[in-house]
Amino acid sequence: MYDGTGVTGNTVANQVFVIxxxxxxxxxxxxxxxxxxxVPGTGQTVAVTYD
Structure with a gap:
């Protein structure tokens, strides 16, 4: 999970959590x-909620 502005270009610098x-x-x-x-890992299915 990243704190980013887009679905591409996310790096370790803005990584918040590894699923x-x-x-x-x-x-x-x-x-x-x-x-x-x-960004789910290979073979992962995720559901996300934000509060």
Whole structure:
């Protein structure tokens, strides 16, 4: 998960969270400055909510 402005060009510098390959719910309590960009890993299916 990145705090980025677009779906491309995201780097480790703006990475907020790495989605693990373990089934479960993960709360990421981090302020967002630009936008939330979620990039699932290979074979992953994710559902994201933002509050």
């Amino acid at each position: 693990p390959n373990t089934v479960g719910s993960y709360l990421v309590d981090h302020p967002c400055v630009n936008g939330v960009v979620v």
